[in-house]
Amino acid sequence: MGVDPDSLRGRGAQMEALAELERRQIQILTRITELELSHLPQHFSDSLSISTPDENSETNPANSTTTTEARLSAILSSNGVRDFSFKRVPSDYYDRPLEFRRDCLGAPSIDHLCKSIVLVNTQAPSNVIDCSDHNNSKYYVVVVQYVARFNAETVKNFLYALNNGKIPKKKFNMRLAPEETSLKLTGFEHNGVTCIGMKTDIPVILDEAIVKLDPNFFWLGGGDIDLKLGIRTSEFINFVRPFIVNCSGA
Known part of the structure; x- marks a missing residue:
């Protein structure tokens, strides 16, 4: 034909x-x-x-x-955010220690270096397939410090309480989402994931330890692997409206 x-x-x-x-x-x-x-x-x-x-x-x-x-x-x-900064980092940024990364960004300490990870609830009920309900979403983005150890159990307990115990706790099992899923949902590659301008309106969880940082300005992915975003914590919270959860240990 x-x-x-x-x-x-x-x-x-x-x-x-x-x-x-x-x-x-x-x-x-x-x-x-x-x-x-x-x-x-x-x-x-x-x-x-x-x-x-x-x-x-x-x-x-x-x-x-x-x-x-x-x-x-x-x-x-x-969206009213004024105190932010972008910086491009060297290609070997992730091969170097946190102290090197701190100096690249001019961060006050390595505690101020954070990352965004996409979690998937692998045990979510069959009707929970997207992020339309932020209280009971299939996916969450969690922002934690590099120096911290993420604790998925605390997020599970938080979500259980957030839903007033109406959803069985066994229906919450938070695991790291595959890279291809993270890319599809956020539009950002590994090491470039940020909470700003994502393809999907994924609910965000901010680790409580970041809120307590002094000064209250932290760094995270900037949308590209070699681009980092620094932002005032209070302005990040006002714009992103994250759940603030104690979900890590130093």
């Missing part, structure tokens, strides 16, 4: 229109971010490198990071 030339031309025009729409969206997001940053204190705006991608990301991989940074900056700024 032959292919209709008119159909092919129509598909080509549609793809071109979509590409143009994406380019314009990136330009708009970048412009919004530039305007927002003009009102930020100088020491924060200096750390944000905002530029419009003008080359294919395959020939210039840094464009991916720049686009992510611009998009997430726009989201944060438009």
Whole structure:
């Protein structure tokens, strides 16, 4: 069976229109971010490198990071977050000790270095398949310190209590989600996962130990592997609205 030339031309025009729409969206997001940053204190705006991608990301991989940074900056700024900073780290960042990472970011201590992990409830009832009910979600993102030891049992107990014991405790079994599931839900690769701008509205759990940090400014993934986001804890809480749970041990 032959292919209709008119159909092919129509598909080509549609793809071109979509590409143009994406380019314009990136330009708009970048412009919004530039305007927002003009009102930020100088020491924060200096750390944000905002530029419009003008080359294919395959020939210039840094464009991916720049686009992510611009998009997430726009989201944060438009939601009232002012005290945040993005920094790009060396390619061997995760091969080096926490002290090296602390110095790369200018963090006050290694305690201020945190990560976001996606958990799946492997024993959730058959009708719980997504994140529509934040009190009883199939998936959760937990933000914990690198120096801490995550305790899934405390999250299980918290969720059981959150649902007033109406759901049997055996229906909560929190485990690390596969990387491909995490990528599909968040849109971010391993070591780049962040709670800002996720593809899915996944409920977030913030470890109580992070709330107690002094100063109250912590670092986590910035959407790309070599991009990190520092943010004022109080502003993170006001925007993300996480559950605050004591879910780790030093």
